[in-house]
Amino acid sequence: MMKAQLLLPVAVVLGAAVLSSLFIVDEREKALVLQFGQVKQVKEEPGLGFKIPLIQEVVKYDARILGLPTQPLEVTPLDDRRLVVDAFARWRITDLVEFREAVGVGGIDAAQTRLDRILNAAIREVLGAVPSNRVLSEDRTALMNQIRDRARAESGALGIEVIDVRLTRTDLPEQNLAATFARMRAEREREAADEIARGGEAAQRVRATADRTVVELTSEARRMAEVARGEADAERNGIYAEAFGRDPEFFAFTRSLTSYERALQSGNSSIVMQPDSEFFTYLRSDVAPADRGVAPAAAPTPAPAAPAPTTAP
Structure with a gap:
């Protein structure tokens, strides 16, 4: 009876020790086994793991693709038009040991803080080297890929990989909208005036060509008419002479x-x-x-009309 009473606490302690030495890694997680802050084991596959109780500890990290929305950022493109940009990045942990050494006990939150700074720097660098119309055009996709590549290169030292970066918003600051719209309106009006001027010049050229053609055709028609009239007169005189x-x-x-x-x-x-x-x-x-012996009669000349009688005063 005394042995049973003594073995029961021992069994409980041993059971607790065994249970505390086991840990489970979910398929959505990765784990590190640390001993006095040093990495002793990396567990990236889901399943059951073992550690030394009281001496070693398990730190788990999310193995899924994570998202990071950036705060609104004001950038100045090459043409000095300021833009307010929002971005969204997707990233994941690729090297647990390097990640732990880079962020320490801060974990995911510390990594996102550092990644946010990296993204902001990449956005400013890429968008600051191009004019604003490229940011707002079809070249937007190529610019996002450049931002992703720069952020991926900078964040590699954190043990993470930037999978994708998307610009969710690229707008003008509120205080610049009126001036920008006025400038765009002036540019469009100038382009319209240029088009109208070019159209007027083209119309003038067409009109001058048409007038010249009319003069040439009229002159040619008159010349041909004179030639035809001369030929007709000659033929008529010939007929008269023959008759x-x-x-x-x-x-x-x-x-x-x-x-x-x-x-x-x-x-x-x-x-x-x-x-x-x-x-x-x-x-x-x-x-x-x-x-x-007389010639054909010629038409007489009408007599002049008699002057009207005048009344003496």
Whole structure:
């Protein structure tokens, strides 16, 4: 009975010692076994682990990918337009021993504080070397990759790896919005004025070309018309000459009829001439003027109108 009473406390102590020497590592964790602050064992695989009770201790760290949002940061790009930038980084622990030596007992919180400073420096360095329009354009992805690479290189000494960096916000400071909008408006108005001026110059060139073409076409048309008119006159004179040569009497008769038509077409005309004038040759007789030895009648000249009577005062 006495032995049983003595063995029971011993069994309890031994059981407690065995239990305190065991530890479990979850699949989401990594663990270090420390002895008086020195790393004695690294446990990265999930499962059961062992340590010396009272002498060794177990420190566990999150093995998952962690996120770190940065505070709003004001940067000045190459064109001196200030921007307010927010970023978000994803990182994880890759070397437990190096991580422990770098951050000590501060753990994850200390690592995030140091990583935040590294990210801020990388953001300022990368965005400060480019104009603001690149930050706001499709080049944004390339800039984020540069920030990630710089932060990854700087944070490697902490035993961590920066997996990705994203710029979540890139805005203008509130106090700069009005001035920036005014400058953008002025630039757009200047571009519009330049486009209008170039359009006016192009329109003037087109108009001058059209006017020159009109003048050239008109001159050419007039020249061709004069040529055609000259050819027609020459052909007409040739026809007249040929007709006169074939039948001079008929030609004289035709000319006389034309003279009659011109002289008598106005009902108000008064003609003063002698009755035996050659003008009445074809009206007075059936004998042609050629038989009488006379030329075809020429159109008489109308007599001038008598002056109006005046009343004596």
